[in-house]
Amino acid sequence: MTTARLALAALLLVTLTACVNQTVKTSAVPPLERPTEVAPETALLDVGVLVFDPGLDEYEEDQQIYPEVRKAEARFMPRLLAEAMQNSGAWGAVRVIPSDRQTVDLLVRGRIVHSDGETLELHIVARDARGAEWLDKTYEANASKYAYAPTTRTSYDPFQAIYHTIANDLARQQESLTLAQREDIRLITELQFARSFSPEAFDGYLSENRKGVVEVSRLPADDDPMLERIRSIRERDQLFVDTLQEHYGYFSGEMQVPYQEWRKMSYEEAIALQELQAESRRNLIAGGAAILAGIYAAGSSERSSRAAGNVAIIGGGYLLKSGLEKRAEAQIHVAALEELGMSLEAEITPQVIELEDRTVMLSGNVEEQYAQWRELLADIYQAEVGLLEPLPTVDNP
Amino acid sequence: MRDNPTLDPGTLAALEAAMEAAAQGGNAGTGEGAGTGSETGAASGQWPGDTQGSSPGNAGAGTGPLTPAEQVAILDARLEAGAGDFDTMILEEQARQRSARRASSDDTPASESAGGAPAGGREGPYGEDITVAGAGGGRGSVNTPGRSAPANTARYPAPDDIPSGNDDDVVARQLREAAMREPDPAVREKLWDEYRKYKGLTP
Incomplete structure (x- = not known):
């Protein structure tokens, strides 16, 4: 439990x-x-x-x-x-x-x-x-x-x-x-x-606890x-x-x-597109429903119902047509969005490349310098260790 | 919990000794003892902990084996030389940025600058200082409060008789930088004396 x-x-x-x-x-x-x-x-x-x-x-x-x-x-x-x-x-x-x-x-x-x-x-x-x-x-x-x-x-x-x-x-x-x-x-x-x-000089100062969190083990002077x-x-x-x-x-x-x-x-294009798509969908559904209802009514025995059915079929046809037109119109906005995106892409691509080039070049030069400093620091550490090592031999000839 | 310093005693004296050795190397015409920023990596690679006088710093001086403290001082001088090269590289990059910014602002049509985004900082709608990202271009320093150059480059001004140092070679520059960083006035004056001696300036 x-x-x-x-x-x-x-x-x-x-x-x-x-x-x-x-x-x-x-x-x-x-x-x-x-x-x-x-x-x-x-x-x-x-x-x-x-x-x-x-x-x-x-x-x-x-x-x-x-x-x-x-x-x-x-x-x-x-x-x-x-x-x-x-x-x-x-x-x-x-x-x-x-x-x-x-x-x-x-x-x-x-x-x-x-x-x-x-x-x-x-x-x-x-x-x-x-x-x-x-x-x-x-x-x-x-x-x-x-x-x-x-x-x-x-x-x-x-x-x-x-x-x-x-x-x-x-x-x-x-x-x-x-x-x-x-x-x-x-x-x-x-x-x-x-x-x-x-790393030679500072490896022992940090440690990880059981939860993987880094902690300070000791402090340098x-x-x-x-x-x-x-x-x-x-x-x-x-x-x-x-x-x-x-x-x-x-x-x-x-x-x-x-x-x-x-x-x-x-x-603006996305909002217009969404409105047209919604309107197109509404018209297509309403038009389809009107045509179906009209067909059903056209089969009726009553003359008035048959007339209403015909009107519904014609009205539904118009709605369907309108829905299809809206859908086609929406495609224009899709194309416009595509055009806008490609246009911006063409405009800013050189800038992205230039930024990347400059960043990479500067980072590369800096990394090269860092590599040299790392080597020098390793040498300095060795030299410092060399300074300390002979001391015990004085006490133990 | 703090470690005790391992190389405190004599470090300053060793630096002076190393500077002298480096200066002698420079005077001897070899230039190897000092090294340059571009030589630093290669030079340090040639010297894997050697203490028997075969290090470049020693070769130029033609004296006996270096003590570890002297080795450290020479390596420190190389580190400093690398730092100088690094600073130069960054300064050149910043100069490039400034000229690119100037060129960009020259190219900006008047209508764009009039109707576009505001350039630079302003009071935000919430009372804070907002700088629109990149408005006006290259105003990246908004994120860099109070950091223009490393603080340890020059703390103490040069004496009046010291020239500008535009024609300093690497050794002279190291001496100059070491002197301008040195907090102890007596040691600082010794370093300036070394500088004068090296440059052939009459005291």
């Missing part, structure tokens, strides 16, 4: 903690929640928002998905989320990062499940440096027609609500941590960074020369990430106007 209860409780817990969905109203953008207390700088967590997964793995040809547009969105949307988080004042530096090799206090990953002018669906997962999960949730938002009004459009993104909601969820998670826990996360990040550059070197390198690493932000910012600026225009027009 106890086992059954435990199993039930575990099942309930799994259900509660498993990925959840939230539908966000875009017409009411929630305000950014600000921290209740000003945290000391040592407890401000740096956040890395990884370039989103464009969600093209299960992409099928008949879906109206334009791969290059998705790739561009995968670089554009993280920036909006990063800005929302930064604007909340709850975090240290919030940056878009190109790969999860970057060591950050909190890593936010996102996957674009669906994106067009009408609907945006994002799956967000966030973990801190300890490996603790903060968020695993799917957010969905439908744009209202007001989202594309000229006054609204210049103020914020049509789906700003989704970014504010995510930022608020993460801020609430952070609020639930004590200052000591936050400082611990920052320390773990530093030691992880140190270990990635000098504050004035440990190796840690000083690592800190100097880390400052450079942060400078590199900051430089990348310029690239993402420039790309977003170039993409902004055509992309938002595409969203607006595709929203």
Whole structure:
């Protein structure tokens, strides 16, 4: 009985903690929640928002998905989320990062499940440096027609609500941590960074507990020369990430106007398409029903019923014709959507390629430098060990 | 729980010794002792923990075997040289970004800039400062509060008699950077003396 209860409780817990969905109203953008207390700088967590997964793995040809547009969105949307988080004042530096090799206090990953002018669906997962999960949730938002009004459009993104909601969820998670826990996360990040550059010197400082959560086993001295070197390198690493932000910012600026225009027009086309499809469906059903009723009435013995039946058949015929016409008209909107998507794709593809090239080139140069520093740090560690090794021989000639 | 530092005593003195050795290597005309950013990786690969005087830093000086502290100091100097190259690379990238931004803003039609998205920051509808993503292009620094360059590059200004350093070679640059970082005034002055000696400046 106890086992059954435990199993039930575990099942309930799994259900509660498993990925959840939230539908966000875009017409009411929630305000950014600000921290209740000003945290000391040592407890401000740096956040890395990884370039989103464009969600093209299960992409099928008949879906109206334009791969290059998705790739561009995968670089554009993280920036909006990063800005929302930064604007909340709850975090240290919030940056878009190109790969999860970057060591950050909190890593936010996102996957674009669906994106067009009408609907945006994002799956967000966030973990801190300890490996603790903060968020695993799917957010969905439908744009209202007001989202594309000229006054609204210049103020914020049509789906700003989704970014504010995510930022608020993460801020609430952070609020639930004590200052000591936050400082611990920052320390773990530093030691992880140190270990990635000098595993020989920093391997023993971190360990994983039974739940797979990273913990600090021991601390290096504050004035440990190796840690000083690592800190100097880390400052450079942060400078590199900051430089990348310029690239993402420039790309977003170039993409902004055509992309938002595409969203607006595709929203209008999608709404028109849905209305026509609904009307077409209604007319076809009503027309079919009227014809059937007319045929039934035409077989009646009463003259008036037969006349009414004929009228119903003619009326049903008109409705059917209208329904078919609406369906054909809807096809025009489908083609228009296709045309809009392809047009945007042609416009932004060179920018996506340029951003990718610049990011890869800069990352490549940086990685090359890092490899050299790793070798040097390994040599320094060996030299330091060489300094210490002869000491016992003095005591034991 | 904190570890005790392992290399505190003598580190500063070793740095000075290594700097001198590096400077002598540079004067000897070999240049190997100092290395450059591009040589760093290859140079470190040539020296797998060798302590018998075959390291590049020692070869240039033509003196006896280096102590571990001297080895560390020389490796530190290479690390610094790499950091200098890294900073140069980042600065060049930032300069490229600035010129691309300028070119882009020159190309932007007047009508677009008038009717398009607002450029830069503004007061958001919820009282927060919102910067529309990319509006105006290249304003990525919104996410980078107060970080322009590594803080340890130059903490103490150079004395008045020290020239700008535009023509510094690698050894001179290392000496200059070490001096500008050095908190101890006495050691700092020694490092500047080394710099003057190396550059042939009359004190």
